[in-house]
Amino acid sequence: xxxxxxxxTLRLPEDAAxxxxxxxxxxxxxxxxxxxxxxxxxxxAERVGEDWxx
Amino acid sequence: MSRICIAFDRLRSxxxxxxxxxxxxxxxxxxxxxxxxxxxxxxxxxxxxxxxVLERCISYFRGLHFTSFLEFVGVPVFNTFEVAxxxxxxxxxxxxxxxxxxxTPRTFFSFSKDAALERIxxxxxxxxxxxxxxxxxxxxxxxxxxxxxxxxxxxxxxSDTPHDRIYYLQELVCRPPRDIRVITVGGSAVAAMYRKSSxxxxxxxxxxxxxxxxCEITPEIGELAARASEAVGGGILGVDMMEDQSRGxxxxxxxxxxxxxxxxxVAKQNIPRAMVEFALSHRR
Numbered sequence: 001x002x003x004x005x006x007x008x009t010l011r012l013p014e015d016a017a018x019x020x021x022x023x024x025x026x027x028x029x030x031x032x033x034x035x036x037x038x039x040x041x042x043x044x045a046e047r048v049g050e051d052w053x054x
Numbered sequence: 055m056s057r058i059c060i061a062f063d064r065l066r067s068x069x070x071x072x073x074x075x076x077x078x079x080x081x082x083x084x085x086x087x088x089x090x091x092x093x094x095x096x097x098x099x100x101x102x103x104x105x106x107v108l109e110r111c112i113s114y115f116r117g118l119h120f121t122s123f124l125e126f127v128g129v130p131v132f133n134t135f136e137v138a139x140x141x142x143x144x145x146x147x148x149x150x151x152x153x154x155x156x157x158t159p160r161t162f163f164s165f166s167k168d169a170a171l172e173r174i175x176x177x178x179x180x181x182x183x184x185x186x187x188x189x190x191x192x193x194x195x196x197x198x199x200x201x202x203x204x205x206x207x208x209x210x211x212x213s214d215t216p217h218d219r220i221y222y223l224q225e226l227v228c229r230p231p232r233d234i235r236v237i238t239v240g241g242s243a244v245a246a247m248y249r250k251s252s253x254x255x256x257x258x259x260x261x262x263x264x265x266x267x268x269c270e271i272t273p274e275i276g277e278l279a280a281r282a283s284e285a286v287g288g289g290i291l292g293v294d295m296m297e298d299q300s301r302g303x304x305x306x307x308x309x310x311x312x313x314x315x316x317x318x319x320v321a322k323q324n325i326p327r328a329m330v331e332f333a334l335s336h337r338r
Contacts, residue, residue: 019065019087032064046064050215051114051142053189053261054292054309 004042005029012040021045056337058330059084059104061120063111067315071326072108079330088120099128105337107131108290108329110311114142114187117311130336132329133289133310140286141310144222145186147286154285156278157304159296162223167207170221174203181223188217189309191259196226227304229296233258234269234303236279236293237312239328240335243276243293245314245321260316268320278303290329 001010008026016022018035022042030045058076060083062069069085076083084104088111107124109131111117118138124131133141140146151158162177164170174181174197183206185193197203210218232250236243246269249258258264269275279293282305292312295305318325 015070017065017070017085019062019069019085021064049113050185050192050217051116051187051189052112053114053192054311054313 001042003027003029004031004044010042016040055081056105056334057082057084057103058333058337059086059102059107061086061088061107061109061111061117063088063113063116066112066313068313068318068326069110071315071318072110072330075324075327075330076334079327079334081330081334088116091120093120093123097123097127099338102127102129104129106333108333109133109138112311114138114189114310118142128338130333130338132333132336133291134287137287137289137291138310141291141308143186144184144307145220147308148222148224150285151282151305151308154281156281156285157298157301159227159298159304159306160225162221164221164223166219167211167221170223171203171207173221174223175200177223179203180226182226184222184224186217186220186222190261191257194257196256197223224306227296227306228299231258233294233296233306234275235260235317236269236271236275236295237314237317237325238279238283238291238293239325240290240332241280241283241288243271243279244323244328245317245325246271246275246279247317247320260313266316266320274303278305282308290332 003024006027020033023030031042032045034043060069060072073083109117109121121131121135148161162173164173180198182196232248236246248267248269250265251258282293283291286308292309294307295303298304314325
């Protein structure tokens with residue numbers, strides 16, 4: 001799978017699941033793994049919100 | 055076998071640990087991304103098919119509103135709306151701690167910038183300013199002089215966030231460069247760690263790089279954590295306390311969706327298992 005922004009190769013862990021984040025090692029962009037039919041895809045991760053945390 | 059829902063909006067290792075423990079205990083764990091949930095007034099608990107829900111959203115408001123929906127349809131959820139609401143706002147939480155006799159730092163509340171400035175000038179520096187909603191130490195600043203207070207007010211005036219018009223100013227506790235995080239489940243302390251600030255920094259948040267170190271749950275720590283848990287309504291919580299050099303332990307925060315990735319590695323007790331077992335003991 002490639003980074004939608006810079007086309008670098010993204011290595012996803014074997015147990016990667018929808019909702020997890022993956023960061024591009026080249027451009028640093030964050031993506032969220034999402035279900036895409038029977039496989040998985042990437043969408044731009046949400047920005048950290050003021051109400052995020054514990 | 056029960057169906058336990060692990061509700062999240064960003065899947066972290068904590069949610070995966072909860073899933074693994076639920077499965078290991080012989081139950082079905084349904085991983086639910088709240089961002090994709092379709093909710094409406096026609097829904098009923100049976101439509102969801104969950105026996106109990108662990109609400110683990112990283113966004114406080116998203117989690118709070120999802121929790122209100124779960125309670126509306128009659129599905130048990132941890133933490134409850136009341137507890138999430140109490141802990142999600144530092145002013146509400148601090149007042150509950152004080153009301154229940156839990157030692158907590160003296161805190162001043164102001165509802166405008168002018169009143170906040172007048173108060174801090176009257177009480178004297180330093181005080182710690184904290185946003186009433188927020189986590190990971192964001193916006194928590196020791197205010198040691200008028201210039202810093204002016205800067206904080208200017209930053210808040212530029213923000214569109216209504217909560218920034220509420221000023222929460224707390225005494226700066228004289229403590230060693232660490233605090234203690236205690237995880238409580240059903241009112242009992244299950245694990246604790248010291249969080250040490252590094253490089254002379256004020257903050258001790260693990261999210262900011264503080265060093266975690268295992269901490270023994272002494273009778274004093276366990277009892278104080280239990281009282282803090284009871285004050286906000288119980289459930290699954292992260293109680294933060296400091297070692298005040300004159301008064302002993304004081305509780306300064308109780309967290310609603312506690313993170314435990316680092317602590318789980320060194321804790322004697324299985325933290326996610328304790329959380330899952332507690333939730334399942336309250337299933338429908």
